[in-house]
Amino acid sequence: MSAPATYDVAIVGAGVIGAAVAWRASQRGLSVALVDDAPGHGASYAAAGMLAPVSEAAYGEEALLALCLESARRYEGFLAELASASGLAIPHQNAATLVVATDDDDLRALDRLHEYHRELGLSARPVTARECRRLEPLLSPRLRGGLAVDSDHVVDPRALVGALLAAGAAAGVRLVRQRARSLTTTAATTTTGIATATTVTGIGLDDGTELAATSVVLAAGAWSGRAAATGLLANLPEQARPPVRPVKGQVLRLKGPSGVMGLSRTVRGWVHGTHVYAVPYGDGRVVVGATSEERGFDTTVTAGATYELLRDALTLLPALGELEHVETVCRLRPGTPDNAPLLGPSSLPGLVLATGHYRSGVLLAPVTADAIADYLADGVLSGHLGAFSPQRFGAETALQAVP
Numbered sequence: 580m581s582a583p584a585t586y587d588v589a590i591v592g593a594g595v596i597g598a599a600v601a602w603r604a605s606q607r608g609l610s611v612a613l614v615d616d617a618p619g620h621g622a623s624y625a626a627a628g629m630l631a632p633v634s635e636a637a638y639g640e641e642a643l644l645a646l647c648l649e650s651a652r653r654y655e656g657f658l659a660e661l662a663s664a665s666g667l668a669i670p671h672q673n674a675a676t677l678v679v680a681t682d683d684d685d686l687r688a689l690d691r692l693h694e695y696h697r698e699l700g701l702s703a704r705p706v707t708a709r710e711c712r713r714l715e716p717l718l719s720p721r722l723r724g725g726l727a728v729d730s731d732h733v734v735d736p737r738a739l740v741g742a743l744l745a746a747g748a749a750a751g752v753r754l755v756r757q758r759a760r761s762l763t764t765t766a767a768t769t770t771t772g773i774a775t776a777t778t779v780t781g782i783g784l785d786d787g788t789e790l791a792a793t794s795v796v797l798a799a800g801a802w803s804g805r806a807a808a809t810g811l812l813a814n815l816p817e818q819a820r821p822p823v824r825p826v827k828g829q830v831l832r833l834k835g836p837s838g839v840m841g842l843s844r845t846v847r848g849w850v851h852g853t854h855v856y857a858v859p860y861g862d863g864r865v866v867v868g869a870t871s872e873e874r875g876f877d878t879t880v881t882a883g884a885t886y887e888l889l890r891d892a893l894t895l896l897p898a899l900g901e902l903e904h905v906e907t908v909c910r911l912r913p914g915t916p917d918n919a920p921l922l923g924p925s926s927l928p929g930l931v932l933a934t935g936h937y938r939s940g941v942l943l944a945p946v947t948a949d950a951i952a953d954y955l956a957d958g959v960l961s962g963h964l965g966a967f968s969p970q971r972f973g974a975e976t977a978l979q980a981v982p
């Protein structure tokens with residue numbers, strides 16, 4: 580099939596978000612180009628894959644929690660449809676979470692979290708230290724107590740992105756393996772000679788060509804914002820550059836020698852005030868994470884982070900020390916001022932945002948893809964996305980005049 584002169588949709592970024600939007604938009608009958616020189620190798624490559632809205636619930640983030648719960652509700656159907664459309668297996672499992680505490684202060688933090696769960700009517704139950712060890716015999720005997728969250732799930736994010744790209748290709752998405760150098764724009768002028776809103780009309784590619792599109796979706800993760808040093812957004816007026824910043828995350832990947840580890844739940848722990856988690860994939864692989872660092876675009880894997888993650892993980896689960904250390908990975912989460920994503924039309928005609936998913940992009944992929952594809956196809960943004968408007972910070976105001 581020959582490429583259209585103007586795509587209905589061109590997407591910058593083939594992480595879990597861009598790839599999911601591409602697949603869903605293409606299912607809606609739109610012609611879609613997906614631009615990325617390293618598909619699936621951004622934050623999505625490092626993600627642990629926890630689908631854990633309840634154990635990750637945080638004070639003051641109730642709108643985000645509602646969105647996360649809605650996306651979690653859709654996940655099973657989303658994965659079933661994706662496996663069938665891609666022909667690929669996507670490892671996932673119900674890995675209930677056990678949140679554990681190692682000292683009195685940690686236990687008080689756990690109590691506060693449970694209190695918050697109760698206020699919101701979320702299902703979680705306190706468990707004694709003894710019960711924790713009965714549920715997960717590999718846990719250290721030196722725990723103070725825990726909280727069991729049975730509704731959480733885990734998916735393998737790398738397999739997920741692979742399946743999304745395959746399903747997109749099968750549905751007609753054109754994957755363009757190039758870096759997007761810039762967003763192309765036009766400036767309209769009124770009859771009185773006053774320049775009005777600028778329109779985004781496509782993507783300028785590294786090879787000097789341009790991809791014309793009716794709508795451009797910015798799904799470039801941590802590179803979607805005004806913090807990015809690249810020229811991608813250089814054509815846009817300052818106030819149109821989304822307030823997205825990189826938040827550095829380092830994780831370790833471990834593997835059991837026999838392929839069986841004996842850990843069935845995700846264990847999240849407070850270890851003397853710091854957080855650590857161990858996520859089992861059910862086949863001997865375990866992800867231990869994660870740091871959260873404000874260091875700009877630095878992606879150095881550090882000895883200190885590797886040490887601290889292992890130290891805290893082994894405090895909770897000493898047996899992890901026997902596993903093979905396969906890799907330490909560092910990637911950048913797309914953070915926003917309120918930790919919630921930017922979803923929907925920007926103030927710039929032609930530019931739609933699907934970015935800023937911070938620590939929950941894997942979890943939020945189904946709800947994001949459905950909503951953005953609906954918007955691209957029908958021009959209507961579903962009501963529950965109102966709280967996530969890209970224009971909610973005020974800085975991204977209606978644009979005037981680019982001379």
Ligand SMILES: Cc1cc2nc3c(=O)[nH]c(=O)nc-3n(C[C@H](O)[C@H](O)[C@H](O)COP(=O)(O)OP(=O)(O)OC[C@H]3O[C@@H](n4cnc5c(N)ncnc54)[C@H](O)[C@@H]3O)c2cc1C
Nearest residue numbers: 592594596621622623627628629759800828939940941942
């Ligand atoms: C350590 C860690 C653990 C995490 N754990 C979880 C978890 O358990 N559960 C969860 O839900 N979330 C988790 N997250 C968060 C999640 O990974 C992100 O929210 C999600 O991956 C964001 O997806 P994205 O597609 O927006 O960005 P990314 O995955 O970063 O993808 C952006 C893509 O854009 C491309 N790109 C950038 N600039 C350009 C350009 N100019 N031209 C072309 N392409 C470009 C990049 O190559 C990249 O492929 C974790 C993140 C980290 C770092």
